[in-house]
Amino acid sequence: MKKRYIFGIISTLAVCSLALTGCTNRSKQATESASQVNQNFKTPTAVTVLGSIDDKSFNQSAWEGLQQWGQSKNITKGVGGFNYAAATQDSDLTSQINNLIKNKYQMIFGVGYRLSKSIGDAAKQNPNTNFAIVDDVISDQSNVASLTFKDEQAAYLAGVSAALSTKTNKIGFIGGVQGEVLGKFEKGYRAGAQSVNPDISIDVKYAGSFSRADLGKSMATAMYNTGADVIYQLAGETGTGVFSVAKDSAKSGNKVWVIGADRDQTDEGQYSGGNVTLTSSIKNLSSVIKDVADKNANGEFPGGKHTIYGLNEDGVDLVKGQLSDDTWAKVDQAKKDIMSGKITI
Known part of the structure; x- marks a missing residue:
């Protein structure tokens, strides 16, 4: 059986450091500016357990969304940019998510309903980290955004x-x-x-x-x-x-x-x-990933909310x-x- 994957994006903290450049007499202002950028420029991370990131379907759509988001922010794949890590079985999810949190990931996308328990538990234990669950609803936690589709x-x-x-x-x-x-x-x-x-x-x-x-x-x-x-x-x-x-x-x-x-x-x-492909039904997961990541970066993370995407919302x-x-x-x-x-x- 192919390995399952956890994948994500790492924000480029080096970008934030640019705000520190300038004249000595403006160092305080630059420091405050950098602090504000760090606060708003959250780190999105996507996690998947069903298949690989090149499954030509659901997981690939999520990964493409993360890549597009990273490119829109001028960050690249790899250390200091965006990347993914591998998990071989469901039992590894909790430890993998905890490792992401320890490594300063500030937002974690759980791609698929199979991640609900792991995401819910991690969110309770880490109230300062933002999470999003795709295809399920976690309704009682203010740091979790629930994203479902019609x-x-x-x-x-x-x-x-x-x-x-x-x-x-x-x-x-x-x-x-x-x-x-x-x-x-x-x-x-x-x-x-x-x-x-x-x-x-x-x-x-x-x-x-x-x-x-x-x-x-x-x-x-x-x-x-x-x-x-x-x-x-x-x-x-x-x-x-x-x-x-x-x-x-x-x-x-x-x-x-x-x-x-x-x-x-x-x-x-x-x-x-x-x-032989007659047509395809589309689940615009990549667009949703980018949308929520942008809202998170802008300080508008929809925590505690259940957002439903249908034809009218360009979700399907x-x-x-x-x-x-x-x-x-x-x-x-x-x-x-x-x-x-x-x-x-």
Whole structure:
């Protein structure tokens, strides 16, 4: 099994020291200025336990957000800039987070609901450190920002796309670990597909893992062999197996589709003869990471608050991908209806 990762950003304290330069008779003013910069320029850190930072999905989106944030602040990867550290198992999380705190990280992002307990415990023990939990809610701590998404909205659009694109009237859904978050995706996907065709057949399976490409491959093979021609995968590295099967099928003359998740997965569907990625539901985690990191740096950290990102907040979306113009027009109308409240999921 691949190692899981903890990754983060380290602020460049050397930047702060520039405020100390100047004439001797202005040293007090420079010192105060540097102190203010240090106070506001918090250190964001992201932590993930499901797969690697190059999983082509959820974790990669978070890492890209951190990289973009660092670049916007003119800091680079490495000591004095931003970086990541590795954790091999869930039991290492508490010690890893504690090490980050000891090393003067002033903000820690917990990327994924699996970090809730570790983040919650660390926040109680370290009230002067800011934390953010993604995909879960920690409601009783003023130094924790809870960040969740209206995943069902993007999944609804994915369901509409699948139902309008299938030729067999049978579509599939492959998830990683069954739970509340993926449950929203599943229900949204069902609702969207059934809004187009109430009699559509939807095969739903969970792998029980986000890091088993071999399992994703076997599950996708079974679905495609039993008639499904569109599969929505929400399984991290397990989902790479779905793309593998779809590409092999297309190469043999049986064109099937995959709907990507969390980020635009068009590249994952590319093969010598074309592309099997129909579309992708987007979870703008990278933008959210940057937004919260900026608020933290500006002294506006949303501690104690639960922020929900949906279509209206540019938190989720669907890309056109290889959808036909007619299908895309219908998807766009569904999107407008969700945003206006005409469709409630």
